[in-house]
Amino acid sequence: MSLPVADPWFTIETVDDGVIMLTEPHVARLWRANLFLIRGRDRDLLVDTGMGIGPLRATVEGLTDRPVTVFTTHSHLDHIGGHFEFADRPIIAHPAEAAKLAHPTGPIGLAYASLSAAKRAEYAAAGFDVSGLMIDASPAATYDVAAHRFHGAIATELVEEGAIIDLGTRRFEVLHLPGHSPGGIALWDAADGLLISGDAIYDGILIDTTDDADIPTYLRTMARLRDLPVRIVHGGHKRAFGRARLHEIIDTYVESRRDFRAPAPQGPGVSF
Template structure:
């Protein structure tokens, strides 16, 4: 078993994404498990969209911003790679249909030896090799093998379609986008055309879908929005032409 990995200086990599949005990623996590965390600066409070795998200290990473303003953390759905760091925030938001998963996320193990069979299978189904370790470096400050990835979180607010997340000078509307999971949500800022899409749409070949019909409906709905930029749950951000291309190819795949 490989344990002689280097220790990372800093767990998250931050990159400006325009309009007061910062993208945070976990570069030492194996690619299959990597997800995006988004920080949005507001006048009265900040917004965090999704919270990564819970391996490194996201709350600590954001402290320079959040010492100034309170922060509300919203998860787009309850998958382990999005809810991992949620527990450390004072305001924890998800759709009511995701509360059970947020409260009991899959505890991503550090070592392949501890992966359940279904998990190995899922990685292979996506076309990836199963890695021996989940990360390529250990997080700073050490870790506990028995408590590595996502921790359970209790939401402080459950949201529904059309609820608002207010930051003072900016406001995000909750879009209920069932399909990837029953309670998947997007956050939509009408004033700027910024959409946080979670796992409903991102640049990848094949998405995991729990309800095809609902998923197709959610995609058609996103196609009607005057979107300028999509900040997704995984991989790079993109504009409206790419959004339409992804939606059209996904709708075609769902029909087969």
């Protein structure tokens, strides 16, 4: 089957002061992540790298002259596919995601049929169409859909809760927001109320049933996010949103998982 060619592959949109969002419009909804290029004084920060299908590095280098550091919100395939293009650059990730980042277990090719039956069932249960291909165009006439694979990448800088990433233009604190994935991390610019949240939260169906997700942990992350004085959230998927919508998304999620609420932790000194 021959697909139409989509060149350029990425959409590019300035979504905030010094924040450019890139997406892959020809990737199926389920896999279509938001990437962000954040302008710094001496270096730019590239948040996630998408599916690894189109030429990300050339696209980024068309947008900036500064060297790029890659920030990994988490190691799910739709966020790390293009990391391999930046193997000579610093790559930031949480320690709990480094192993999967180095050895992603993705399918070969971009047909849903190349996924395991369990994965397909999981996505179908979440309401996604899992027939055909994960893309409806290719980045070049010579592109081989069947040969696509997810390459590993080495995290050169491991960060945890509270780490500071100061770009000169914006100063980010790293928030550890587990639940969707164990080492999910977000970028919080407290001075501007701007949160780059990865898949911890976005304005869409939140995924908490993958094998690395944990619902009680996710509920604790939601409680934390509810208290954050955000102006705007740029999520790992879909469109940005403000604080009122943040609260709606959180409250809807928490209500949907009310049966999973963990019992209150036992205080120190309690023994059985």
